[in-house]
Amino acid sequence: MTVLLEMENISKSFKRKNVLKNVTLNVPAGSIVGFVGDNGAGKSTTFKTILGLIKKDEGTVRLFGEEIYGQQSTLREQVGVVFDAINLPAELTIKQLNKVFVKMYSSWDQEAFDRLLQTFHLPVDKKVKEFSRGMSMKLSVAVALSHNAKLLLLDEATGGLDPSSRKELLDELSRFVEVNKGGILLSSHIMSDIEKIADHLVFIKDGEIILTEKREVIQNQYAIVEINEEELSKLEPEHVVTSYKDNNALVVLVSDKRELPENIAVNELTLEDLSVFLARGEKK
């Protein structure tokens, strides 16, 4: 399997604060990796490190199998980027911007761009500064999907979109992965979006990756259960991912609910529950 993005043991400090601690994650071709963590967990810093916008202290970033750190032209062509802060020239219309994109990207796909403008209902004669936040987001995504990039880095790209726009956008992302065999690293606080399209999940907390797993494994095998110390001691340690104490009860995330004794009640696990749990739980 081709791996489009490999981050290995990336660390980064701002002044004395260690904001990324040995971050390791992969984005294989043909996959959508949901990147989940609370505010300030380190998601945007991770994206900026991949793009070389901030300097990492330690570790390796490989894109398309190579360390192409700082090679901005390769990055611009092959990596589609959508960040929360919109960075398009505000005085121009889409029609005017289109001429810039044609010159900027050697593999600009006008047909794809025209189709996306229609899908996202974007006006071509209106100045970007008059766009709503959602419209600007959709324009950024349309551009990212129109220059034959292999990898998309989407930091909160669905935030601020109405439900039908979110659906259109998620459908386009799934199509990109299927048709282009591309890969996507997507951060979002909207767990239902992640649930819909991500096939791998990476959870980050205080700059540390605390869980990397396939979505279907989480949904089929993981469980959050309330047990006591004695029951906990009977579980195989490798099945206990993390836990926290809630008054007298122990709340435990297990990686294989089939290993639990029968008397323990197991509820269906949603990604929303899991993300709240992981933000709270102690590292094992």
Ligand SMILES: Nc1ncnc2c1ncn2[C@@H]1O[C@H](COP(=O)(O)OP(=O)(O)OP(=O)(O)O)[C@@H](O)[C@H]1O
């Ligand atoms: N330029 C900077 N200088 C100092 N500290 C920074 C800088 N950029 C980020 N940080 C700190 O790094 C930590 C991680 O921030 P980051 O923006 O990566 O979080 P995030 O997971 O993207 O959060 P959110 O979900 O709120 O967007 C935070 O504690 C933040 O204050």
